[in-house]
Amino acid sequence: MPAFRTAAALGAVLAAGPIAVLDAPPAYASGTPAAGVYRLTGTSRLPGQAITLTELSLTGNADDSLQNRQIHWGDGASESLGDGSRATHRYRVPGAYRVTIWLTDMDGDSMGTFPAGDTVTVLRVRKRPGTRVGCPAATPSGARPVSSRSPGSSR
Template sequence: MKLPLLALALTAGLVAVGTPARADDAPAVAPTATYTLDSAAIWAGQRVTLTESGRNGPATTTRTIDWGDGTVETPGTPTHSYASPGSYGIKVTLTDGTETGTGVFPAGSTVTVTTSPGTYSWERPTIYTYPGYMEQGSMLASGLPTASQVWTGWGDGETSLLASAAGTSVAHWYGTGRWTPSITVQNAQGRATPRPAASLTVLNDVTTPSVSLTVPSTPSKASSWSTVKGKASDTQSGVDVVGVQAYKWNASTTYYYNFVSKSWVTYTGQDLPDAAQALLTVDGSGTWSTPVAGLGKGYTLQVWYYAWDKVGNGTDSYNATYALTS
């Protein structure tokens, strides 16, 4: 049976008419949450951690974290490491599939990343050793952060922990070569990216130092030898010490000089004490000197002198002999 046109129109109208909105329906609410950073200032290579609280939204809410360095994670893990220095703003987006909200950072959402602190140099950037042996280089560290650990990878396979202090000097043994240690600073935020320290060069020292005696203008005058002096130098590791011995004799007796008691002692061929040798350093101009008391005319003076460098290369022993006639 066919329906009347009026009935068809009413039926179509019933299909098209929607349910009217109720005045007490709740409006759609975007999910939210509050976030805090465990640190807003770290060193390159370290990590920060977000703590979430007060999330408002269904259990199906998805979290996306934009860490500000090009890393965007969904679902976002709460910890992130920064590789390079810079200033990074963090954004958190929450979505429940229908509504999208933004995480709230009451204390700020910017992380400042800097290079780990500290200055690391060498007491002497070039040191010398004897072939087949090792030598100590002394690293000078300053500006180390407090409440931190500072690790040094020495570049030869060894790693050690430096003290945490305003400044420190740490020695390490090296063979020949060029060595560049790597410094890693660590605190509660983790280990920072290792930093290269200044390089240390270790060379073989195969040369001997040079040493000379300064002869006074009137060497026959006893008083002109009240101070025995000379020069010494070395082109590589540097002069360590100069050794000096002094003897005098007349027709009847030979004496050696005791540099501790500052007196002449009769010498009859006996073993000499350590005090019969003066071990002298050189000053900035390469000069060495030592006083010798009790010389007078009528004697013959003989001075022996020799030198070693800092790795043990030594000169021959040289001597000079002068008759004291006044």
């Protein structure tokens, strides 16, 4: 819209006649926005374990107006699902993360649904008192030593 510097210029435009403002849909819109249904391989993981998002169904894209499917993993990472139907992610820090997927469509934007849950809980790993972390060294024969003692016993 042009900027008017004087009242006379604005008056000339208004004298030209009524101005119609149309609230029309985008030129390519021809239906309802696409809708997607998605599933996560699980909702509980240890740090570093992979979780996979799978597209179960995509409806409302008969007019091929879907432009993008953007996954937000809840930890600041995001990626485009593109034409594929799967994406994999690894969380590094324990916590609860809500996964969302946004569908950008010329008919309007929508959010994918997760019937089985959309929050991934990454568990904190704690060492129990008296347990060793790691594996004992192998003996020259390749066998690993076995102990029948319980932690804290003197023999």
